[in-house]
Amino acid sequence: MNPPAITIQNLSKDFAVPFRREPVRALCDLSLQIAAGEVYGLLGPNGSGKSTTMKILLGLVLPTAGSTAIFGVSSKRVESREAVGFLPENPYFYKYLTGLETILFFGKLCGLSGSTLKDKAHALLRTVGLTDAAERRLGGYSKGMLQRIGLAQALIGDPRLLVLDEPTAGVDPAGSHDIRDLILQFKAQGITVLLCSHLLSQVQEICDRIGIMHQGRLLTEGRLDELLNSHAKPEWTLENASPELLAQIEVLAGKAGARIVEKAQPQTDLERYFLEVTRGTH
Amino acid sequence: MEPINTFSSGAANTVPRHRLFSWLRVWALAHNTLLELIRLKVFYFLLLFAFLVIGSSIFTVKFSFQNPIQILKDVGLGAMSIFSWLLGLLCTANLIPKDLEDRTLYTILAKPVPRFEYIFGKLLGVFGMLIIAILLMSALFAGVLGLREQQELAELAANTPQDQLAAAMAEVRASAFQANLVPGIVLILIKALLCSTLTLLLSTFATSSVFTMLTSVIIYLIGHVQGVAREAWLSGGDVSPMLKVLSAGVALVFPDLQLFNVVDEIAVGTLLPAALFWQVAGFGALYTLVYFLLAQIVFATREL
Numbered sequence: 383m384n385p386p387a388i389t390i391q392n393l394s395k396d397f398a399v400p401f402r403r404e405p406v407r408a409l410c411d412l413s414l415q416i417a418a419g420e421v422y423g424l425l426g427p428n429g430s431g432k433s434t435t436m437k438i439l440l441g442l443v444l445p446t447a448g449s450t451a452i453f454g455v456s457s458k459r460v461e462s463r464e465a466v467g468f469l470p471e472n473p474y475f476y477k478y479l480t481g482l483e484t485i486l487f488f489g490k491l492c493g494l495s496g497s498t499l500k501d502k503a504h505a506l507l508r509t510v511g512l513t514d515a516a517e518r519r520l521g522g523y524s525k526g527m528l529q530r531i532g533l534a535q536a537l538i539g540d541p542r543l544l545v546l547d548e549p550t551a552g553v554d555p556a557g558s559h560d561i562r563d564l565i566l567q568f569k570a571q572g573i574t575v576l577l578c579s580h581l582l583s584q585v586q587e588i589c590d591r592i593g594i595m596h597q598g599r600l601l602t603e604g605r606l607d608e609l610l611n612s613h614a615k616p617e618w619t620l621e622n623a624s625p626e627l628l629a630q631i632e633v634l635a636g637k638a639g640a641r642i643v644e645k646a647q648p649q650t651d652l653e654r655y656f657l658e659v660t661r662g663t664h
Numbered sequence: 665m666e667p668i669n670t671f672s673s674g675a676a677n678t679v680p681r682h683r684l685f686s687w688l689r690v691w692a693l694a695h696n697t698l699l700e701l702i703r704l705k706v707f708y709f710l711l712l713f714a715f716l717v718i719g720s721s722i723f724t725v726k727f728s729f730q731n732p733i734q735i736l737k738d739v740g741l742g743a744m745s746i747f748s749w750l751l752g753l754l755c756t757a758n759l760i761p762k763d764l765e766d767r768t769l770y771t772i773l774a775k776p777v778p779r780f781e782y783i784f785g786k787l788l789g790v791f792g793m794l795i796i797a798i799l800l801m802s803a804l805f806a807g808v809l810g811l812r813e814q815q816e817l818a819e820l821a822a823n824t825p826q827d828q829l830a831a832a833m834a835e836v837r838a839s840a841f842q843a844n845l846v847p848g849i850v851l852i853l854i855k856a857l858l859c860s861t862l863t864l865l866l867s868t869f870a871t872s873s874v875f876t877m878l879t880s881v882i883i884y885l886i887g888h889v890q891g892v893a894r895e896a897w898l899s900g901g902d903v904s905p906m907l908k909v910l911s912a913g914v915a916l917v918f919p920d921l922q923l924f925n926v927v928d929e930i931a932v933g934t935l936l937p938a939a940l941f942w943q944v945a946g947f948g949a950l951y952t953l954v955y956f957l958l959a960q961i962v963f964a965t966r967e968l
Contacts, residue, residue, distance in 0.1 A: 397967075437770075437968070440770070440773070440774045441773070442770060442773060442774070442967075442968040443967050443968060444965075444967065460684075460776050460777070460778045461776060463773075463774060463775060463776045463777075464776045466774060468770070468771060468774035469771075470767045470770045470771060470774075471767075472767070473767060473768075473771060474766035474767060474768065475766075475768060475771070476696065476700060476768060478699065478700060478703040478704070479696075479699075487692055487696055488771070488772075488775065490688055490689065490691075490692035491689050491692055491693075491772060491775040491776075491777050492775055492776065493683070493686060493688065493689070493776070495688060532771075535771065539775065539776075545774075
């Protein structure tokens with residue numbers, strides 16, 4: 383049986399604070415498994431521990447307790463990163479390099495060289511739509527272009543797992559839509575994606591499963607459809623409904639023993655669910 | 665944004681298996697660091713050096729009563745020593761903090777790159793830059809010195825009586841650029857490499873590049889005065905064991921940079937004994953290696 387793409391077991395992390403005896407607990411007994419081929423959304427407000435989890439997973443920070451593994455290889459071992467492509471939030475690459483030089487540089491770090499590397503770099507630049515800007519220095523790239531070059535560098539090592547931290551942060555809606563399409567293509571290719579994003583509607587569209595973190599703890603996690611269905615109340619969005627029709631619906635609901643809980647403008651389901659969970663009303 | 669083309673990264677998995685140490689990765693990091701330093705226009709520093717050397721060449725012709733070639737050698741070697749140290753300091757202090765601040769470090773270390781390769785690559789890049797800088801400075805120095813030599817010889821030919829001409833010319837040639845300057849230039853390079861490695865060590869745990877630079881400058885100054893201070897303290901008859909231990913500790917932690925002052929002797933034409941050259945070079949190489957290993961240990965455990 384293939385090992386899960388990500389295994390997190392009883393993970394805790396304390397950060398020492400200068401001039402304070404008590405450390406700050408960033409993560410508390412976090413356990414999580416992400417199967418190969420899944421698209422998993424890790425959600426949570428700022429400071430909830432998402433970035434710390436990712437950093438431990440990538441070996442950038444050591445855990446205080448617990449362990450993490452990528453495809454069965456401990457994150458403490460450099461080999462675990464062979465299977466990973468990572469796009470940090472708001473990436474700033476070397477401004478003095480061109481787009482092509484950036485991809486070639488990261489390719490060499492993955493052990494690629496020669497014509498294999500060059501062919502791959504050009505193919506990836508095509509994939510993210512940056513062929514025309516390949517010879518331009520990154521100092522002149524827009525935010526969306528930087529995000530796309532970030533995706534290309536994450537893909538250069540043929541990763542089986544992509545860790546994307548706010549991949550659409552600061553990107554305009556069209557660019558954001560393009561990145562969403564790319565993630566769906568990764569999913570179709572069987573690449574596991576761990577996605578951290580505040581764009582909940584997009585997470586809802588893309589992810590198979592989600593986990594919601596708050597104050598270093600995983601409050602809830604599971605399949606998106608299950609989580610949302612179990613909490614859903616029937617909701618209709620009517621167009622051209624006259625006040626008489628609405629009055630009749632209210633009467634009928636009353637007769638059937640149903641209660642109208644809320645009358646409001648439509649809201650994204652996941653958004654509401656997320657707010658419920660993080661505000662403790664779940 | 666341009667439309668995104670169909671997804672295809674080319675061939676199937678073409679990435680070779682991970683190796684514990686890879687020269688390809690180290691070379692990629694070193695080359696990129698060198699490129700960064702060159703494109704950040706650090707070599708403008710060398711223009712200052714050029715102005716100083718050429719300026720002093722002109723100045724010594726007009727105003728000095730000493731041997732102008734000798735003064736030029738003093739100024740040239742001194743400037744080369746100061747500029748290479750300063751260049752190394754300014755370039756190294758900001759390398760890791762900048763990568764950390766821009767999160768480029770995360771992207772690099774999220775690849776299968778061991779931390780020691782990252783430090784090694786960065787340091788090799790700085791070394792490459794210093795070697796290029798010293799070579800350029802040496803070439804310029806030798807060029808200006810050669811021109812002055814020709815000028816001096818032409819003046820001598822015009823103004824010196826025939827019976828004294830051969831001796832006067834031999835004296836000028838003896839004071840110009842000679843092979844014995846090369847060990848001096850090598851020692852200047854080793855000193856710059858040592859100080860850069862020390863700066864890199866400081867930057868592996870410092871939280872700001874200003875702190876790194878200031879501490880590195882202070883250690884540089886301590887390195888230059890510690891020998892004299894130690895001699896002065898310990899020359900008195902009644903020296904406490906505590907002071908002796910403290911003195912030994914300072915001598916061990918901070919490099920005795922005064923040893924590199926043998927370059928001043930080379931500038932006045934003294935031939936450096938091979939044993940002394942190797943002793944000073946070995947001392948510099950040993951401290952460089954120790955600081956490099958300490959930087960590796962500190963960075964290996966640093967939370968990023």
